[in-house]
Amino acid sequence: MLEARFSNWKNNPRKWRPGFVAKGIFSVLRQCYETCLEYPEEKRRLQLVAQTRQRLMTPPLEPEYVNILLDNEFADSVAQVKDLTCLDFARLANVWTLARTAGPGIYLEVGSFRGGTALHICNAIADRKAEFFCFDPFEKGGYEKLGELDKWFKPNDFTQTGFERVKGLLSSKPYAKVIQGYFPDAAEGLDLKNIAFCHLDVNTYDATQRSLEFLAPRLSSRGLIVIDDYGMTETPGVVKAVVEFLAIHPSFMLIPMFPVQAVLLPKS
Ligand SMILES: C[S@@+](CC[C@H](N)C(=O)[O-])C[C@H]1O[C@@H](n2cnc3c(N)ncnc32)[C@H](O)[C@@H]1O
CATH class of the missing domain: 3.40.50.150 (Vaccinia Virus protein VP39)
Known part of the structure; x- marks a missing residue:
């Protein structure tokens, strides 16, 4: 999941805007917190499944062609x-x-x-x-x-x-x-x-x-x-x-x- 977020950020033309960077850091920290401390076992298992599957979603969508x-x-x-x-x-x-x-x-x-x-x-x-x-x-x-x-x-x-x-x-x-x-x-x-x-x-x-x-x-x-x-x-x-x-x-x-x-x- 973090890998996918990093790659989304890297490809975003607004990646260095201060508001965008701050929002990104906050959302990654929140995700880590939820994953480690808050989620019960089943949700953590699902998150692992999602992480594995996220990597399989290649090639990604090409937004420039999606009307x-x-x-x-x-x-x-x-x-x-x-x-x-x-x-x-x-x-x-x-x-x-x-x-x-x-x-x-x-x-x-x-x-x-x-x-x-x-x-x-x-x-x-x-x-x-x-x-x-x-x-x-x-x-x-x-x-x-x-x-x-x-x-x-x-x-x-x-x-x-x-x-x-x-x-x-x-x-x-x-x-x-x-x-x-x-x-x-x-x-x-x-x-x-x-x-x-x-x-x-x-x-x-x-x-x-x-x-x-x-x-x-x-x-x-x-x-x-x-x-x-x-x-x-x-x-x-x-x-x-x-x-x-x-x-x-x-x-x-x-x-x-x-x-x-x-x-x-x-x-x-
Ligand atoms: C996944 S939710 C629907 C989500 C909604 N379509 C959305 O995304 O905005 C499934 C809903 O179906 C309802 N439901 C289950 N059996 C139903 C039935 N026989 N008739 C009408 N609603 C039913 C549940 O109570 C629940 O609110």
């Missing part, structure tokens, strides 16, 4: 949501691009936690006047059912949020509705059809499986589902649910995406 980095609306949205979302920069870029690519219809998010990606999606489609619904148990969360593939999670994970708080966050979005409860049961009574886009971010087997079964027949012909955590070591239940879904529904196809997402869409 989304010049998209001010995207940059503003990322700045707005970065402390409210679990997604990294690459996944936020994928969600942004795909939300704008989807055909006409309504927009959904299943699994919204603090509302970061919900707001990001609303920002991406601000000029569409498309209805947007997001679902989460919020403070009453986190998971309705955990199975043997969901060992990474505990029933009351992701409760450090609030329904009213997320409603407030999206209050400037006239077409957005925040629904508290477990999907798909929480969608009962709503007329959800012609779905253009759904961001499905529920981490676990049962919630992914039930959500896909609900969403598939309601997707529009150019609709798509972006599945988060696809291929992540800690969420094998997501892959299992998707693989089973594809076996039962051969009219759908899956496109895995870097780093840990996939797009599910009708072959037609």
Whole structure:
């Protein structure tokens, strides 16, 4: 990790600016402190994995060719949501691009936690006047059912949020509705059809499986589902649910995406 930071610093044209150097030194010291003194064993193990994998990420991105980095609306949205979302920069870029690519219809998010990606999606489609619904148990969360593939999670994970708080966050979005409860049961009574886009971010087997079964027949012909955590070591239940879904529904196809997402869409 320190090696990667040093190389980022070396390649940065602002590397000798006093504010930049001071910020860098502070952040390295904080990282060392957290690693050595504060983190429990499991987090330190994960940090080691991250360090090893960081070294494998070569060749690096070439920012001069990545156009989304010049998209001010995207940059503003990322700045707005970065402390409210679990997604990294690459996944936020994928969600942004795909939300704008989807055909006409309504927009959904299943699994919204603090509302970061919900707001990001609303920002991406601000000029569409498309209805947007997001679902989460919020403070009453986190998971309705955990199975043997969901060992990474505990029933009351992701409760450090609030329904009213997320409603407030999206209050400037006239077409957005925040629904508290477990999907798909929480969608009962709503007329959800012609779905253009759904961001499905529920981490676990049962919630992914039930959500896909609900969403598939309601997707529009150019609709798509972006599945988060696809291929992540800690969420094998997501892959299992998707693989089973594809076996039962051969009219759908899956496109895995870097780093840990996939797009599910009708072959037609
Ligand atoms: C990783 S968090 C979502 C993060 C959010 N998309 C972001 O990055 O801004 C996963 C969320 O899914 C919620 N969840 C789990 N099962 C669900 C279900 N059946 N319906 C709706 N939300 C669910 C959890 O309570 C948790 O808040």
